[in-house]
Amino acid sequence: MENEYSTTEAQRRASKNYEQRNPEAKQYRNKKSATKNFITQTATEEDFQLVLEWVEERLKNNTTNE
Template structure:
């Protein structure tokens, strides 16, 4: 039997205090999540086309330039848990890339070994 996880009263108070203190950030994250849920779960092909058009219009109106200052501002705006999540995602990405490199290296070694074996075998008569 699985136990239902419950949030403690102290955790609930802390969450509410954070939300009160960071109303704009909380609202932004809620809207972003709702948008993602809508696009991934409910949007029709027409909706997707519209969203792409809106993004294209916005990008034309406001070309985005990523600067070191913009990145630093973004990092400073993140909560501790968001930073930890980003660090974990970056670590998973690095591990994935390392795995891909290892696979490529192994495939290359196999090709080399196979070609050496073929060179060592006598020609069939």
């Protein structure tokens, strides 16, 4: 049977270990990806306008979550 993965076993283990040691980074990437997918694939015009309002408000207040 052919290898089902495009990465090596060692790379998969390293990635899993990194994700376990850095759960905040994993959560950040997941949220960022979900946001992009929602905006580009799912959002209605009304949703998109609401997101734009949130972004404008965030920029106006110049706040970050760093």
